[in-house]
Amino acid sequence: MTTAKYDVLGIGNAIFDILVRTDDAFLTRHGMAKGSMALIDEAQAAAIYSAMGPATEVSGGSAANTITGVAAFGARAAYVGKVKDDQIGRMYSHDIRAANVTFTTPVATDGPATGCSYILVTPDGERTMNTYLGAAQNLRPADIDPEQIAAASITYLEGYLWDPADAKNAFVKASKIAHDAGRTVALTLSDAFCVHRYRDEFLDLMRGATVDLVFANEAELLSLYQSTDVDAALAQLRKDAAFAVVTRSEKGCVVVTKDKITAVPAFPIEKVVDTTGAGDLFAAGFLFGLVRGASHEQAGRLGALAAAEIIQHIGARPQVSLKELAQKHGLPV
Template sequence: MADYDVLCIGNAIVDIIAQCDDAFLETNGIIKGAMNLIDARRAELLYSRMGPAVEASGGSAGNTAAGVASFGGRAAYFGKVSKDHLGGIFTHDIHAQGVAFSTRPLEGEPPTARSMIFVTPDGERSMNTYLGACVELGPEDVEPEKARAAQVTYFEGYLWDPPRAKEAIRQTAMLAHEAGREVAMTLSDPFCVDRYRDEFLHLMRSGTVDIVFANAHEMQSLYQTTSFDAALAQIRRDCRLAAVTRSEKGSIIVRGDETVPIEPLPIRELVDTTGAGDLYAAGFLHGYTQGLSLGACGDLGSLAAGLVIQQVGPRPRQNLRHEAERAGLL
C-alpha cells in the first residue's frame, strides 16, 4: 500500500485576492481570466492599487493537495518558498490542512511568490503572479521516497515557466514510474498551453504523463481548434486518461473508448472561480486513488469545484469528506 495517495508538485504561492471591476483590469493592462506572469516592480505597483484584500495560501497544485487532504486522503507536496513572512504563511497553512510538506525553504532572495488575483463581479479571476522563490525549485528538492511512495504524482503546467522545475518534474516522474506509480498533470491555462504546446504534447505522447486535467479552452488551445469534439477525440488518442471540465456544463472523462459525462454541482451563487479546476482534480484524484469508478471520481471533482466557487479563496473551508458523505458520494 502506498504511503501517499497523491503527491502534488507546484508553484508555492500566497494569493492576495481583491474585488474589482472590468474597468480596473483595462486601466491596468490586466488580461481578464488569465494568469499573467509579472516581475517584482509590477507586483509592487499592482499591490499598491488593490482595494481591500484577503491573503490565502494558494498555488494550483497546493490547492489540489489541500483538497485531497480535506477528503481524508494522504497528500504530500513539493514547492519552494523563501524563509520570510509569506513563506511562513504558506508553510503553516499547508501543514494545518494535513499535507506532508518539507521542501527546504530558500534563504534570502528572491522572496516567496505571490499572486495578485482580481475578481470581477462575474466571478472570473485574473491572476498576476510574481514567481519569486518558485523559480528556485530544482532536482535537489525532489524527495525520492515520496516520489516512489505516492499512487499518483500530480503537477501543474505552470511549472514549465521556471526552467529548473522541469528537471525536477522529469526526475520525479521517472522515480514514480519505476515504482509502478502514475503521473498526472493539469494544463493550467490556455496561455500556458500556448507557451509550451509541443512540450506538453510530448509529455502525453511519450507516456511521461498518464492522466491529464484540462478545461475546454485549454484542451482546444492544445490542439489549436475551436471544435470541442475534435479536441476531445485527439486527447483521447494522446493520453491514457483525461478529465475535461466545462464550467456550467459539468465535465467529461475519456479513457480509451470509454466516455463518462459528469453533471455539475448546482450552486446558489458564483462568487469566485479561483481554484475550481484545482479542487476538481482533488476530488477526482481522491476517488481514483480509492479505486472508485470514473463516474464517482468525476462526481467528487464536481462537488469540490462547486463548493469552492461559492466562496472567496482557492482552498476548501468545508470538510470535503463530510460534504461527500452527506451527498452520498463516499
C-alpha cells in the same frame, strides 16, 4: 509494489494568494486579459498591490490548492514547492501544514522573496491572476526526494512548472521516479496561455507517457489543439492521452479514455462568487476518487462537488470538510 505512504503528492509553484474584488475597468486600466494568468516581475507586483483595494490573503498555488483539497477529503497528502525563509514563506508553510499536508521542502535562505499571485475577482466570479513567481521558480531537481515520490500512489504536477527550467527538470525527475516505482503521474495543463507557450512539449509529455492522466478545461483543450471545435479536440485527445478529464464549467466534465468518453454533470450551486481554484479542487475530488477505487463517473462527481463548494466563496481553500460533504451526497469516501 510497496504500500503507498501518501495517496497524492503534488509538485507546484508555492504561491501566496492575494485576492481582491474589483471590476472590469480595473483590468482594462492595467492591461490585464480577463481570466488569464500573467507572469509579472517584482516592480509590477508592487504597482498592482498599491492599486488594489482590501484583500484576502491565503497560501495558494495550483497544485497546493489541489493537495489541500485532497487532504480535506481525508486522504494522505504531501506537497513539494519552494518558499523563502521570510514572513510570507513562514505563513505559507504553516497554512499548508495546518491543512494536514506533509510539507518538507527545504526553504530558500537567499534569492527572491516567496512568490505571490495578485488575483482580481470581478462581479461575475471570474478571476484574473498576476503572478510573481519569486522563490517558487527556484524549485530544483535536488528538492525532489526520491523516497517521498516513490511512496505516493499518484504524483500530481502543474503545467505552470514548465515556466522555470529547473522546475521543469524537477518535474521530469519526479515522473521517472514515480513510474519506476509503479505509480501514476498526473498533469494539469493549468492555463490556456501556459498551453500556448508549451503546446508541443505538453503533447510530447502525453504521447511519450511521461504523464498518465491529464486534466484540462475547455479553453486549455482548444489551445492545445489550436481548435475551435470541442468535439474534434476531444477526438484528438483520445488519441494522444491514455486518460484525461476535461472540465466544462456549468456543463460538468467529460472523462476521456481510449475506449469511451463519459459525461458527468456539474453540481447545482446558488451563486458563483469566485472561480479561483475551481479546476484545482475538481482535480482534488477526482484524484481522491481514483485512490479510493471509485468509478470514473463517481470520481467526476467528487470533483464536481469540490469545485461547486470552492466557487461559492472567496479563495481556493475549502471552508467545510469535503469528506463530510461527500458523505452527505452519498459519494464514496
